[in-house]
Amino acid sequence: MDKGLARYLINEINLMATEEIKIMEVCGTHTQMISKLGLRSLLAPKIKLLSGPGCPVCVTDERYIDRAIEIIKKYDVTIATFGDMIRVGGMEGSLLEAKGKGRDVRIIYSPLDLIKMAEENRDRNIVFLGIGFETTAPVIALTIKTAAERGIENLFCLTAIKLMPPILDYILKQPSHNVGGLICPGHVATIKGSDYFRFIGVDYCIPAAVCGFEASDILIGIHYLVKQIRQNKKAAFKNLYRRYVRSQGNPIANQLIEDVFKVSCGVWRGIGRVESSTLDLNEKYARFDAKQVFAVEEKSIKSTSCECKDILLGNRTPKECKLFAQLCNPVKPYGPCMISSEGACAIAYRYREEI
Amino acid sequence: MCIAVPGEIIDLFPPQARVKLMGVETTINIQLIESPKIGEYVLVHGGCAIEKINRAYFDDLFNIFISIIDEDEKKDG
Numbered sequence: 001m002d003k004g005l006a007r008y009l010i011n012e013i014n015l016m017a018t019e020e021i022k023i024m025e026v027c028g029t030h031t032q033m034i035s036k037l038g039l040r041s042l043l044a045p046k047i048k049l050l051s052g053p054g055c056p057v058c059v060t061d062e063r064y065i066d067r068a069i070e071i072i073k074k075y076d077v078t079i080a081t082f083g084d085m086i087r088v089g090g091m092e093g094s095l096l097e098a099k100g101k102g103r104d105v106r107i108i109y110s111p112l113d114l115i116k117m118a119e120e121n122r123d124r125n126i127v128f129l130g131i132g133f134e135t136t137a138p139v140i141a142l143t144i145k146t147a148a149e150r151g152i153e154n155l156f157c158l159t160a161i162k163l164m165p166p167i168l169d170y171i172l173k174q175p176s177h178n179v180g181g182l183i184c185p186g187h188v189a190t191i192k193g194s195d196y197f198r199f200i201g202v203d204y205c206i207p208a209a210v211c212g213f214e215a216s217d218i219l220i221g222i223h224y225l226v227k228q229i230r231q232n233k234k235a236a237f238k239n240l241y242r243r244y245v246r247s248q249g250n251p252i253a254n255q256l257i258e259d260v261f262k263v264s265c266g267v268w269r270g271i272g273r274v275e276s277s278t279l280d281l282n283e284k285y286a287r288f289d290a291k292q293v294f295a296v297e298e299k300s301i302k303s304t305s306c307e308c309k310d311i312l313l314g315n316r317t318p319k320e321c322k323l324f325a326q327l328c329n330p331v332k333p334y335g336p337c338m339i340s341s342e343g344a345c346a347i348a349y350r351y352r353e354e355i
Numbered sequence: 356m357c358i359a360v361p362g363e364i365i366d367l368f369p370p371q372a373r374v375k376l377m378g379v380e381t382t383i384n385i386q387l388i389e390s391p392k393i394g395e396y397v398l399v400h401g402g403c404a405i406e407k408i409n410r411a412y413f414d415d416l417f418n419i420f421i422s423i424i425d426e427d428e429k430k431d432g
Contacts, residue, residue, distance in 0.1 A: 028356055028357065028358075029357060029358050056357075084356055110384070110401050111401060112401075132356055132357070132401075133356075135357040135405070136400065138405070139401040139402070142384070142387065142403065185357060187359045187398075187400060187405075190398060190405055242409060243408055243409050244398050244406050244409070246406075246409075250387060250406055253387045342356060
């Protein structure tokens with residue numbers, strides 16, 4: 001980190017903070033870095049940094065986890081998952097608890113590792129929990145396509161891949177939203193391109209910037225947004241992560257997404273149904289769809305009294321929830337924002353932020 | 356979860372490559388990027404290279420910041 005640049009940017013941002021400005025980010029890594037770097041304590045109190053629904057683990061519906069647990073109980077399959085998912089509870093417990101009861105739950109780093117796992121265990125069905133945002137979608141698509149090309153018949157995917165623009169639309173269409181500027185997720189933009197986020201300025205008259213994840217990246221982003229807000233340039237948009245983000249993104253990755261998935265209505269934990277916000281396997285790859293192959297009964301959701309929905313939408317901060325750090329904590333999380341290590345409440349708890 | 360880290364390609368054996376990620380060597384898939392070469396830097400997510408680095412924007416964040424200000428001021432006239 002260039003300390004001189006960081007100091008200059010913080011000073012400039014604070015000089016411009018003559019009125020309250022709320023800036024939202026929608027990426028768990030941004031949430032994490034802002035807290036880890038202590039940016040809230042360095043910036044003027046009038047600069048409010050909000051964490052939106054940027055953690056795919058947090059926003060994965062409880063019923064999805066319950067479905068995975070039901071599948072492993074009913075069909076005795078191997079469940080393969082990213083490590084982030086294993087502690088997350090549905091209404092019927094977590095995958096970690098299922099593993100503790102002797103079920104075959106394995107953590108993987110790359111979905112592509114499943115090709116080898118499936119080929120070496122032809123007599124055992126493997127269900128991969130395919131979650132993530134647009135960043136992870138092409139890696140999952142490549143795995144499914146490779147499995148099809150190699151004639152693998154024992155690998156299946158339970159998809160819950162979320163898309164960013166529909167949830168941003170959902171947030172910005174709320175009459176109560178108070179987002180003044182948006183830090184767009186740099187690695188989603190790496191795949192989809194910076195132009196993917198231009199609609200924020202065009203449709204909602206809110207300045208937005210694609211940002212990287214170093215301290216200087218985030219500060220340059222905040223500086224840019226605060227400056228646009230102060231100068232009333234409401235449709236301003238900038239790609240500030242040009243070392244990894246092209247305007248149209250990665251064409252190979254996007255072609256793979258198009259080849260393997262179709263857009264469907266999605267359910268976001270703590271928020272509910274959002275139209276056209278998820279990717280499911282398309283008809284060509286339907287034979288890999290664990291939802292279709294392993295039928296289980298769907299459970300209903302119990303409501304919680306936490307404020308996660310308002311936190312995810314930027315209307316409240318973790319500390320404004322009456323359960324935060326009291327009844328709701330990382331050991332016993334109540335809502336989606338505390339469930340994953342990248343959730344806004346879990347991060348606020350970890351860094352003891354006064355937000 | 357969308358975390359991705361830069362790595363240098365040190366060996367190529369398509370569809371995979373050996374990369375050095377923050378001092379650690381590992382094997383990744385390179386099917387999502389065009390014409391990777393040894394010595395190039397790529398962004399790695401979930402065991403896959405998802406983009407090549409654009410060196411022109413890599414080394415000097417300060418100059419990026421200055422160029423942004425300059426662009427804005429030129430537009431403002």
